[in-house]
Structures are given as structure tokens and as C-alpha cells.
Amino acid sequence: MSALLEVKGLRRDYGALRAVDDVTFQLEAGSILGFIGPNGAGKSTTLRILATLDSPTSGEVLLGGHSLVDTPDRVRPLIGYMPDRYGTYDDVTVYEFLDFFARAYGLTGAKRRQRVDAVMGFTGLGPLADKLTTALSKGMRQRVALGRTLLHDPKLLLLDEPADGLDPRARIELRELLRALADQGKAVIISSHILTELAEICDTCAIIEQGRLLATGKVGDILQQGTSVTAVELSVRFAVGTDADAVWSRAERLLLEQPRVSRVSREADSLRVGLELEPGAEVKPQDAAAALLAVLVTAGLPVCAFGPRERNLEDAFMTVTKGRLA
Numbered sequence: 001m002s003a004l005l006e007v008k009g010l011r012r013d014y015g016a017l018r019a020v021d022d023v024t025f026q027l028e029a030g031s032i033l034g035f036i037g038p039n040g041a042g043k044s045t046t047l048r049i050l051a052t053l054d055s056p057t058s059g060e061v062l063l064g065g066h067s068l069v070d071t072p073d074r075v076r077p078l079i080g081y082m083p084d085r086y087g088t089y090d091d092v093t094v095y096e097f098l099d100f101f102a103r104a105y106g107l108t109g110a111k112r113r114q115r116v117d118a119v120m121g122f123t124g125l126g127p128l129a130d131k132l133t134t135a136l137s138k139g140m141r142q143r144v145a146l147g148r149t150l151l152h153d154p155k156l157l158l159l160d161e162p163a164d165g166l167d168p169r170a171r172i173e174l175r176e177l178l179r180a181l182a183d184q185g186k187a188v189i190i191s192s193h194i195l196t197e198l199a200e201i202c203d204t205c206a207i208i209e210q211g212r213l214l215a216t217g218k219v220g221d222i223l224q225q226g227t228s229v230t231a232v233e234l235s236v237r238f239a240v241g242t243d244a245d246a247v248w249s250r251a252e253r254l255l256l257e258q259p260r261v262s263r264v265s266r267e268a269d270s271l272r273v274g275l276e277l278e279p280g281a282e283v284k285p286q287d288a289a290a291a292l293l294a295v296l297v298t299a300g301l302p303v304c305a306f307g308p309r310e311r312n313l314e315d316a317f318m319t320v321t322k323g324r325l326a
């Protein structure tokens with residue numbers, strides 16, 4: 001079965017600037033793709049083209065097998081697009097706002113009321129139906145914007161930086177809503193700078209820089225990129241009180257004196273330790289790690305956690321973009 005969305009060799013030039021350069025990827029129904037890139041990488045331009053708001057200079061996009069470039073009117077009803085800046089109107093309640101857009105989507109009579117009610121129920125906006133949209137918190141306004149995107153029950157959702165500016169609770173709620181939408185069989189593309197958020201929400205991700213896709217694939221596979229069997233990252237935590245600085249400094253000095261330790265840095269409440277093993281070396285990574293732990297404990301340092309450090313999407317992003325973060 002072919003993918004719901006197929007993007008092939010997409011290119012968009014603005015004069016001499018190539019904003020999107022040969023972008024190719026696919027997306028299945030029911031899955032969430034994270035679109036990651038620094039400012040100006042080409043995320044919004046790509047999403048705008050997928051929303052049929054802009055035309056590519058070249059390339060093809062098929063949605064449900066239909067060309068988005070040649071037959072935009074045919075595929076538009078299948079697409080829900082939430083831009084990075086969404087407006088609300090003064091003196092309009094949540095219900096009126098959604099009802100207005102339901103009319104714009106051509107929904108009439110009982111069907112319209114049913115869709116608006118369904119969307120308000122899904123997004124949890126029901127109790128706020130009579131509130132003015134301007135009186136809502138950012139998280140709630142963003143739900144209204146998402147609700148508007150869902151009124152015509154699209155198959156493909158394009159969300160440009162939807163988590164931007166949301167507090168942690170609103171982000172978690174957004175994540176749950178998006179997961180529920182994917183479970184309903186919708187394909188979702190979400191762009192973001194908040195990489196840790198994306199790792200939890202996405203099935204696949206695409207890293208874009210200067211218009212080019214540098215990596216695409218399952219989040220787990222992307223996380224593995226740039227890792228090697230000869231480099232090991234460890235995370236060490238200490239049970240510390242007011243002596244934290246002294247303990248951390250001693251540990252840092254001691255670790256840096258050890259063979260194979262390539263770098264040590266502080267990270268939130270732990271030390272991140274890079275171990276380099278010689279290629280083909282007899283010593284196994286776990287033995288080298290065990291030797292380090294013994295050194296720390298023998299020195300009387302209060303180690304309370306010690307183990308391999310999990311790579312996160314930020315590490316993967318830095319690896320595939322070669323460290324050029326926006």
C-alpha cells in the first residue's frame with residue numbers, strides 16, 4: 001500500500017535563494033512526523049506548499065495518490081493547516097469562532113452543529129463555548145486553532161510550531177490530542193524547535209537545514225546516528241548537599257585524569273562523561289565503565305547513579321547538522 005503523503009524532489013526558489021532543496025519523504029496514515037530544523041531551514045515553506053498555499057518551483061506531492069500541485073482543489077479538503085501565527089477575532093466566542101469556520105468549510109445545518117460540537121468535545125473546549133476567544137489562555141487559544149483545523153475532518157494535519165510558547169501542561173495536553181488524532185488514522189506533520197518534545201510525540205522525524213533534508217527515519221534510528229561502538233557516553237550522579245560544587249569539581253578532575261576519558265561536562269544534575277575506546281581494542285565498553293566507577297568510589301565520591309547516557313534528539317540534531325545549531 002502506498003503512503004498517504006508522498007513528497008518527491010520538492011524545491012522552492014525565492015529568486016536566488018533555494019529555500020527548499022530536493023526534499024523527499026513519505027508519511028503513512030496514522031503516523032506523526034516531526035519536522036526539525038533551525039530558523040530559516042525551510043520548514044514553514046515546505047508546510048505552506050503542502051497546505052497548497054504556495055507552489056513549488058519543481059517537484060511533486062501526492063496526497064492519497066492525487067497531485068497537490070496539479071489538482072490543489074481536489075486535495076484541499078483532505079488537509080488541515082495550522083500556521084505558526086494564528087489569529088483570533090475580538091468579541092467572538094469560542095463557539096462562534098468555530099461555527100464561522102465550519103460555515104467557511106461549507107458545512108450546513110445539523111451537520112455543522114454536529115461537527116462543531118464534536119470538535120469542541122475532542123479538544124475539551126465545551127465548557128468554554130461562550131467565552132470570548134481573546135479572554136483565553138495561550139494553551140486554550142491554541143486548542144481553538146487546532147479545533148478550527150479539524151472541523152472538516154482532514155486526513156493530513158500540518159502544524160507549524162504548535163508547541164511554541166506553551167507551558168509544560170499545555171504541551172503534554174497537545175501531545176495527547178495529537179496522539180489521539182494519529183490513532184484516528186490521521187497523518188500529522190509537526191514542526192518544532194523543541195526537540196525533546198518531538199522525540200516523545202513523533203514516530204518518525206526529518207531534520208532539515210538550509211532547505212535540505214539531512215536525515216529522515218524512525219526516531220530511534222535517528223537517535224543512533226553518529227554513535228559508534230568505540231565512543232561511549234556515561235552519566236554519573238552524586239548524592240550531594242551543600243558540598244555539590246566541591247564534589248563535582250573533584251569528580252571532574254579525577255575523571256579527566258583517567259585513560260580513555262575524552263571529555264567531561266556538567267549536565268543538569270549529572271556529569272556527562274565521554275569514553276573513547278581504541279578501534280579493535282580488547283577492553284569492552286562495560287569494563288572501561290566499571291573501571292571508572294571503581295575509581296570514583298575508591299576516591300570516596302558519593303556516586304548514586306552511574307550508567308550509559310541516553311542520547312536525545314538534541315544530540316542527534318547536533319550530529320547530523322554537524323553542530324550548527326540555530
Ligand SMILES: Nc1ncnc2c1ncn2[C@@H]1O[C@H](COP(=O)(O)OP(=O)(O)OP(=O)(O)O)[C@@H](O)[C@H]1O
Pocket residue numbers: 014017019037038039040041042043044045046
Ligand atoms: N516569501 C518569501 N520570499 C523570500 N524569501 C523567503 C520567503 N519565505 C521564506 N523565505 C526564505 O526562505 C528560507 C526558509 O524560510 P522558512 O520560513 O521556510 O524557514 P523555517 O524553517 O520555517 O524557519 P522559522 O523557524 O524561522 O520559521 C529563509 O531563508 C527565508 O528567509
